[in-house]
Amino acid sequence: MRKAVIIGAGMTPVGEHWKLSLRDLAVEALLKAMEDAGVDKVDSLYVGNMVSGPFVEQENLGALIADWAGLGNIPAVKIEAACASGGAAVQEGVKAVLSGLEDVVAVVGVEKMTDAWPSDATRYLAYAADAEWELFHGASFVALNALIMRHYMKTYGYTEEDLALFAVNAHANGAKNPYAMFKRPIKVETVLKSPYIADPLKLFDASPVCDGAAAVIITTPEKAEELGVPKEKWVEVAGMARAIDTINLANREDLLTLKAAKIAAEKAYKMAGVEPKDIDFFEVHDAFTVMAALSLEALGVAKKGEGAKLAREGQIAIDADYPIQTMGGLKARGHPVGATGVYQTVEAVLQLRGEAPNQVPDAEVGLTQNIGGTGSNITVSIFRRV
Amino acid sequence: MARPMQVSRYWRHFREKYRLIGGKCENGHVFFPYRQVCPVCGSKNVEEYEFSGKGKVLTWTIVRNPPSGFEYYKPYPLALVQLEEGPVVLAQLTDVDPEEIHEGMEVEVVTRKVREFEEDGIILYGYKFRPVLR
Numbered sequence: 001m002r003k004a005v006i007i008g009a010g011m012t013p014v015g016e017h018w019k020l021s022l023r024d025l026a027v028e029a030l031l032k033a034m035e036d037a038g039v040d041k042v043d044s045l046y047v048g049n050m051v052s053g054p055f056v057e058q059e060n061l062g063a064l065i066a067d068w069a070g071l072g073n074i075p076a077v078k079i080e081a082a083c084a085s086g087g088a089a090v091q092e093g094v095k096a097v098l099s100g101l102e103d104v105v106a107v108v109g110v111e112k113m114t115d116a117w118p119s120d121a122t123r124y125l126a127y128a129a130d131a132e133w134e135l136f137h138g139a140s141f142v143a144l145n146a147l148i149m150r151h152y153m154k155t156y157g158y159t160e161e162d163l164a165l166f167a168v169n170a171h172a173n174g175a176k177n178p179y180a181m182f183k184r185p186i187k188v189e190t191v192l193k194s195p196y197i198a199d200p201l202k203l204f205d206a207s208p209v210c211d212g213a214a215a216v217i218i219t220t221p222e223k224a225e226e227l228g229v230p231k232e233k234w235v236e237v238a239g240m241a242r243a244i245d246t247i248n249l250a251n252r253e254d255l256l257t258l259k260a261a262k263i264a265a266e267k268a269y270k271m272a273g274v275e276p277k278d279i280d281f282f283e284v285h286d287a288f289t290v291m292a293a294l295s296l297e298a299l300g301v302a303k304k305g306e307g308a309k310l311a312r313e314g315q316i317a318i319d320a321d322y323p324i325q326t327m328g329g330l331k332a333r334g335h336p337v338g339a340t341g342v343y344q345t346v347e348a349v350l351q352l353r354g355e356a357p358n359q360v361p362d363a364e365v366g367l368t369q370n371i372g373g374t375g376s377n378i379t380v381s382i383f384r385r386v
Numbered sequence: 387m388a389r390p391m392q393v394s395r396y397w398r399h400f401r402e403k404y405r406l407i408g409g410k411c412e413n414g415h416v417f418f419p420y421r422q423v424c425p426v427c428g429s430k431n432v433e434e435y436e437f438s439g440k441g442k443v444l445t446w447t448i449v450r451n452p453p454s455g456f457e458y459y460k461p462y463p464l465a466l467v468q469l470e471e472g473p474v475v476l477a478q479l480t481d482v483d484p485e486e487i488h489e490g491m492e493v494e495v496v497t498r499k500v501r502e503f504e505e506d507g508i509i510l511y512g513y514k515f516r517p518v519l520r
Binding site: 250 | 399403417418419425444445446447448449450451452453454455456457459462464465466473474475476477478489500501510512
């Protein structure tokens with residue numbers, strides 16, 4: 001079977017980009033990634049994006065971005081899997097390379113969220129939920145996660161303070177990432193004093209509405225050599241998988257198990273031939289603090305009900321056993337929804353090349369996990385230093 | 387906020403939203419809302435099943451920053467209610483002081499206005515749950 005390596009990565013800072021449009025952001029990230037790889041053309045483009053239609057009245061992003069980036073008449077499509085769109089787009093790009101149909105593939109994840117009014121943004125994000133049975137009743141995405149958060153705390157006896165530790169860790173790491181939206185460390189009190197958006201979920205338990213784009217270039221080792229890309233730049237895509245769960249939270253078998261993540265992780269570990277203990281860092285989907293805890297459990301890093309314990313025991317920091325959110329995660333780097341999975345990939349690439357601003361010492365294997373919906377569509381990817 | 391495209395989008399769910407009718411498969415699995423394939427066993431032999439409307443609050447929240455179209459109602463309580471027949475339903479709680487809401491609270495279904503669309507728009511009704519009247 002062919003192998004896939006990432007040879008180029010680029011991103012824009014995450015933030016409120018009043019002066020830049022969706023296409024500006026995507027083109028900037030894409031050109032940076034191509035420059036990083038040293039390529040001036042690609043065989044195809046995959047765009048990770050969740051809700052460009054409602055947010056900026058633009059679909060057909062494949063054509064838009066390939067056109068504006070000057071990529072010629074290549075095949076280009078948008079990949080949508082709610083907030084996991086970016087992770088899914090990377091995996092579709094890798095699949096295209098592994099299949100042998102395409103040799104050099106570009107993937108860009110982009111989302112432009114700040115052009116909408118906040119309550120409309122809240123509505124558009126809830127499109128990832130079940131329109132008839134969740135949004136109909138006035139459920140926001142935050143509210144659905146708050147239902148999970150309260151149940152998690154109640155079931156396992158955690159406090160709001162326990163979960164706040166995930167936000168504190170993310171901000172501590174994000175403070176060193178020049179591309180992060182929030183470059184300021186915070187304290188547990190900062191989280192606890194922030195206003196409730198949907199009790200018990202507070203403003204600082206949640207990732208921000210923001211804009212951003214990230215991109216990677218994927219090819220085979222043979223082609224990378226032919227293109228003259230130095231080996232230090234290669235990062236192997238060692239394992240990947242994804243799975244879905246019920247779209248409607250009410251229909252879940254178990255509210256507190258990210259079953260889709262569990263299934264995807266088991267497959268990805270098997271494909272990469274590694275176990276959770278072999279992973280040097282985890283970029284998990286902490287759109288809400290409780291999701292970081294549930295993710296650690298689904299990925300096999302913590303036992304069921306003990307995800308938040310890892311934060312309490314200080315095991316998630318850069319210099320601990322299971323570093324997570326090394327560049328700030330969704331919470332501090334920011335969560336431009338459809339771009340997030342690609343940001344995670346770019347961050348994994350930088351860590352494995354030893355170029356991260358918040359470097360995990362001797363990182364060889366990294367994992368990214370990208371959640372769409374309230375756990376309904378999840379991607380897990382494992383990357384290895386070549 | 388834009389008006390709904392078609393009234394039909396809402397009336398096609400009257401049975402579920404007004405009477406809490408879901409499905410029951412040939413193997414006795416009950417689920418809500420109704421669907422063609424049983425989510426438990428995959429059976430396609432499914433008939434309609436009306437739930438009693440009695441249940442307990444499994445978990446709940448107070449929505450303070452609602453999606454557009456619901457601003458007028460904020461803050462409002464939203465809960466996952468476990469019906470006595472087993473399935474879980476997401477709905478707003480009504481006729482209740484937020485301070486009184488707790489996990490395990492016994493509730494029953496009622497029909498209430500869920501949302502309205504501007505002056506000349508339609509009004510949506512549906513199920514909500516209130517504490518059981520004794």
